[in-house]
Amino acid sequence: MTVSDVPDEPLDDAGPYDYDLVVLGSGPGGQKAAIAAAKLGRKVAIIERRHMMGGVSVNTGTIPSKTLREAVMYLTGMAQREVYGASYRVKSDITMDDLFARTHHVIGREIEVIRAQLLRNHVDVLNGTGSFVDAHTLAVTEGGSAHPRTITGRFVVIATGSTPHRPDTVQFDERRVLDSDGVLALENVPTSIVVVGAGIIGIEYASMFAALGSRVTVVDKRPAMLEMCDPEVAESLKFHLRDLSVSFRFGEEVAGVDSNTHGTVTRLVSGKRIAADAVMYSAGRQGQTDALDLEKAGLTADSRGRITVDAQYRTAVAHIFAVGDVIGFPALAATSMDQGRLAAYHAFGEPARELQSVQPIGIYTIPEISYCGRTEEELTTSAVPYEVGIARYRELARGQIVGDSYGMLKLLVHTETRELLGVHIFGTLATDLVHIGQAIMACGGTVDYLVDTVLNYPTLSEAYKVAALDATNKIRQVARFSE
Ligand SMILES: Cc1cc2nc3c(=O)[nH]c(=O)nc-3n(C[C@H](O)[C@H](O)[C@H](O)COP(=O)(O)OP(=O)(O)OC[C@H]3O[C@@H](n4cnc5c(N)ncnc54)[C@H](O)[C@@H]3O)c2cc1C
Numbered sequence: 001m002t003v004s005d006v007p008d009e010p011l012d013d014a015g016p017y018d019y020d021l022v023v024l025g026s027g028p029g030g031q032k033a034a035i036a037a038a039k040l041g042r043k044v045a046i047i048e049r050r051h052m053m054g055g056v057s058v059n060t061g062t063i064p065s066k067t068l069r070e071a072v073m074y075l076t077g078m079a080q081r082e083v084y085g086a087s088y089r090v091k092s093d094i095t096m097d098d099l100f101a102r103t104h105h106v107i108g109r110e111i112e113v114i115r116a117q118l119l120r121n122h123v124d125v126l127n128g129t130g131s132f133v134d135a136h137t138l139a140v141t142e143g144g145s146a147h148p149r150t151i152t153g154r155f156v157v158i159a160t161g162s163t164p165h166r167p168d169t170v171q172f173d174e175r176r177v178l179d180s181d182g183v184l185a186l187e188n189v190p191t192s193i194v195v196v197g198a199g200i201i202g203i204e205y206a207s208m209f210a211a212l213g214s215r216v217t218v219v220d221k222r223p224a225m226l227e228m229c230d231p232e233v234a235e236s237l238k239f240h241l242r243d244l245s246v247s248f249r250f251g252e253e254v255a256g257v258d259s260n261t262h263g264t265v266t267r268l269v270s271g272k273r274i275a276a277d278a279v280m281y282s283a284g285r286q287g288q289t290d291a292l293d294l295e296k297a298g299l300t301a302d303s304r305g306r307i308t309v310d311a312q313y314r315t316a317v318a319h320i321f322a323v324g325d326v327i328g329f330p331a332l333a334a335t336s337m338d339q340g341r342l343a344a345y346h347a348f349g350e351p352a353r354e355l356q357s358v359q360p361i362g363i364y365t366i367p368e369i370s371y372c373g374r375t376e377e378e379l380t381t382s383a384v385p386y387e388v389g390i391a392r393y394r395e396l397a398r399g400q401i402v403g404d405s406y407g408m409l410k411l412l413v414h415t416e417t418r419e420l421l422g423v424h425i426f427g428t429l430a431t432d433l434v435h436i437g438q439a440i441m442a443c444g445g446t447v448d449y450l451v452d453t454v455l456n457y458p459t460l461s462e463a464y465k466v467a468a469l470d471a472t473n474k475i476r477q478v479a480r481f482s483e
Helices: 028-039 055-059 062-076 078-084 098-118 200-212 230-243 333-347 374-380 396-404 430-442 447-451 462-482
Strands: 019-024 045-050 124-127 129-134 137-141 149-158 162-163 178-179 193-196 215-220 246-250 253-258 266-270 273-276 280-281 285-287 318-320 361-363 369-373 386-392 408-414 420-426
Touching: 019 028, 028 045, 028 055, 028 333, 045 396, 055 062, 055 098, 062 078, 062 098, 062 200, 129 273, 149 280, 193 200, 193 266, 193 273, 200 230, 200 361, 215 266, 215 273, 230 246, 230 369, 230 408, 230 420, 230 462, 266 280, 280 462, 318 333, 361 430, 369 430, 374 386, 374 420, 386 462, 408 462, 420 430, 430 462, 447 462
Parallel strands: 019 045, 019 149, 045 124, 149 318, 178 280, 193 215, 193 280, 215 246
Antiparallel strands: 129 137, 137 149, 162 285, 253 266, 266 273, 361 369, 369 420, 386 408, 408 420
16 A cells, blocks of 8 residues: 555554554653553554653653752742741752652653553564654664564654754763753763853753852843743742852853863853853753654654644654654643544544643742743734733732732733733742633633632632732723723
């Protein structure tokens, strides 16, 4: 069968293939595609390198970075200092071993859970690197074997994720000049570190090192950090990071990095030089497609290794789907999972609804940030009339109890329809709290729902009520003064 013979319509016959679905990669996208297809009663195989079960998400990305953060928060006593004093610490001399102990434990448990789920759903796990032999045949090579195993699949989902992008101008030495994968192999907490790239991953790590007491310098050629965030929220984080001695070099480009046994010197195009124990590059991500021999399946990737798909995650070859980081934005574990599940449904003709358009962004800095919906800038540009309602954690009983005096929640409310248009949160539990606003927005709810609803007390969720009252009081005042 050639590619052009593959019908667009899903077929029910198993055909002459070994599997109904072959999935490349066991990250969040691949796992969920495999399990969704298995739940539909299909025969599924997942190809993954032996040491990478769970993907980047479990091994080098989401899970290790979030577990490290938790360990940093706990051992430095960072979140408790307002209550017990500025010198409060659980451990004074924190080592990378202390931090990694928790990380290895969590990674191990996550891998066990994923393996058990695949096993329970009768998904065959094939260890090795997968590559296309033709549009329905995949070779699985392990340990450089000259005789790879080949398997055929009626449908294929490519979920091979991404790797850190490494600029050609920088020599990574895996000791002092690192990317976000390399950080996980650091032997000591650096006394000083330069973080190049003020995107989400860069700033998350910058805030962790700052909390550990490293002297951090953030360099980015853009004029500000986290430009997608509400400026007030980004400014609050910047203030916090400055307080932990983080310096920022925005609007500056790196010309090169020199490294020797003493340390590193980062040279900026402007002529400045920054000395530090280590440099961490966070310069975006590259789709992991090099090993796939895509052309044998009739596919290509762009210069950043990404594959183009349609709204159903179908590539240019009708029976091959792609999901997760390999298709680019938003490149989150959160979205990759749903993309995987939906790709499997579309392949097998299972009715599927599109994802809700209101999607949250979680930024696990210390303190954390989360938001969903529109920003003030977007609303102003599109001339949507809105009011702002603000709640400060220090005015919430729970804020005092947990020792968070800096947190805040901001609601953006349409002044005429009273719909919630955006939620922006900075502070403890922001990444969880955002889902309340998200649910109201997705259901087309108004600010009145929050005004009329009783919430548990004392909680941080109460911030919604306070912000809702703030917004509605302002709207009422404008109406009164306009009479
Ligand atoms: C430091 C960091 C922090 C992050 N934090 C968050 C966060 O807090 N929240 C969030 O939602 N997202 C976060 N992300 C992003 C998240 O990790 C990714 O979006 C997610 O892992 C992408 O999932 P995926 O299914 O595309 O594949 P990945 O998780 O990238 O996994 C792809 C897998 O495919 C395998 N593979 C590649 N090529 C082949 C081949 N030829 N044959 C067989 N297997 C192959 C790889 O070995 C890998 O295991 C973070 C990422 C990083 C780097």
